[in-house]
Amino acid sequence: MNDWNDLKKKRWLFLFLFCAINFCTGALYIWSVFAGPLAVRLNELSGNSFTASDLGQVFGLAAGVTPFLMLAGGFINDRLGPKLVVIAGGVMIGLGYIICGFSSSLNMLYIGYGLCVGIGTGMVNGCTINSAVKFFPDKKGFAGGLVTASLGIGAALLPFAINGLIEVSGISSTCLYFGIFSGIFIPVCAAFTDKCPEHFADSFAALSSGSKCTGIETNWVGMLKSPLFIPLFALFITGSTMGL
Incomplete structure (x- = not known):
């Protein structure tokens, strides 16, 4: 019981x-x-005439691989816990930005940002959200929503820091600095996390005042067969597409 209270x-x-x-x-x-500063850098190095919109496919690749790695990260997280997966994802993200900083061709951006950052972000997001919900069976919506909201808050606030750094140090150094920061900060944070015990949620159920959960426990096959899946999936895709 003491271990449960500590956890x-x-x-x-x-x-x-x-x-x-x-x-x-x-x-x-x-x-x-x-994108804009990287396009300028590529043009200077290669003599091409890339614009920021020409590099849009790089983001498309990153956004495309992220959901698949979120699924894989969640699957691995259920077995190993978040620590190793998030550390590996953080290293991938850091490496991706560093590759962008040294990029001299569009293919390097595809590898650095499109694959490394995309794959790393999917691994990290899948584990952090999955673990937060497991650790808060009594506050699933709050925990999962807060961790997911942090992703959006980062996307809203980081441009100010990144833009300022680009103006001072240039795009190459900015990618390098941010890559080193991400490659260290994310793994260090992950090192202090742990896997949620398998029966952690049962303790909360035992302490409840005899109320029964009315939810349905099912696997992913049952989820796909549920009549709620298609409308929820459509809402999610619509909202994500509009946002991106």
Whole structure:
């Protein structure tokens, strides 16, 4: 019981760390801040005439691979916990931005931002959101919503810092600095997290005042067969497309 009480207190630290990690990964969605200066850099190095819109496919690749890695990250998180997966994802993100800083061709941007940052962000987001919900079975909406909101807050606030850094140091150094920061900050935060015990939620159920959960427990196959899946999926796709 003491271990459960300790973990119940420690879960708030985990939630804070998950939010801090997701705040950092919000940089994936500020591609427009990087695109213009990177296009100028590529033109100077290669003699091409790229515009920011010409680099839009790079973000498309990153946004395209992220959801698949979120699924994979959540799957692995259920078995290993968030620590190793988030550390690996953070290293991938950091490496991706560093590659962008040294990029001399469009293909390097595809590899750095499109693949490394996209894959790393998917791994990190899948684990942090998944773990937050597991640690807060009594506040699932609050925990999952707060961690997800941190991603959006990062996307809203990071452009100010990135733009300022670009003006002072240039796009190459900015990508390098942000890559080093992300590659260190995310793994360090992840190192202080842990896997949610398998029966952690049962303790909350045991302490409840005899009320029964009316929700339906099912696997992903049952989710796909549910009549609620298609309308919810359509709403999600519509909202995500409009936002991106």
